[in-house]
Amino acid sequence: MCLSxxxxxxxxxxxxxxxxxxxxxxxxxxxxxxxxxxxxxxVLTEEEEKEYWKNREYFxxxxxxxxxYDNNNPDxxxxxxxxxxxxxxxxxxxxxxxxxxxxxxxxxYVSECxxxxxxxxxxxxxxxxxxxxxxxxxxxxxxxxx
Numbered sequence: 001m002c003l004s005x006x007x008x009x010x011x012x013x014x015x016x017x018x019x020x021x022x023x024x025x026x027x028x029x030x031x032x033x034x035x036x037x038x039x040x041x042x043v044l045t046e047e048e049e050k051e052y053w054k055n056r057e058y059f060x061x062x063x064x065x066x067x068x069y070d071n072n073n074p075d076x077x078x079x080x081x082x083x084x085x086x087x088x089x090x091x092x093x094x095x096x097x098x099x100x101x102x103x104x105x106x107x108x109y110v111s112e113c114x115x116x117x118x119x120x121x122x123x124x125x126x127x128x129x130x131x132x133x134x135x136x137x138x139x140x141x142x143x144x145x146x
Contacts (some may be wrong), residue, residue, distance in 0.1 A: 010114040010115065012081040013116065014081050014087075014111065015028070015032065015110070015111045016030065016081075016144060018034050021099075024073060027078045031040070035100050044077050048100065055103060055144060066124075074133040082125070090126050108146065111140065116128060117133050118132050
């Protein structure tokens with residue numbers, strides 16, 4: 001099924017991330033992983049940690065988890081939200097993640113582009129995942145105001 005490339009026009013893809021690059025992908029760490037790292041480091045309060053696990057369960061049910069994560073992401077793929085009701089809707093629902101980043105001083109950035117930024121390895125209605133990000137794709141990055 002062709003969701004992103006058969007819509008007759010260019011689609012906007014975007015990632016919300018920190019400036020820290022993940023070891024596995026070599027790309028900036030996404031917001032889900034970033035807040036997960038705050039939990040791992042015992043930064044959140046006990047109540048916030050409980051809320052984190054509720055949010056994580058919710059998003060893992062609602063937002064498909066690409067199958068390559070089952071194998072620890074051997075190709076170092078990264079996900080990008082797709083502009084539109086599904087991708088934008090999921091981002092709007094991520095209030096807890098944004099709140100934790102704001103509270104704990106985690107600076108977030110948004111990167112966006114108008115073409116698939118690498119080799120497409122996964123796609124659903126919310127997101128795409130790519131590996132081997134291309135150097136010739138125009139990607140704009142700006143600090144995200146929280």
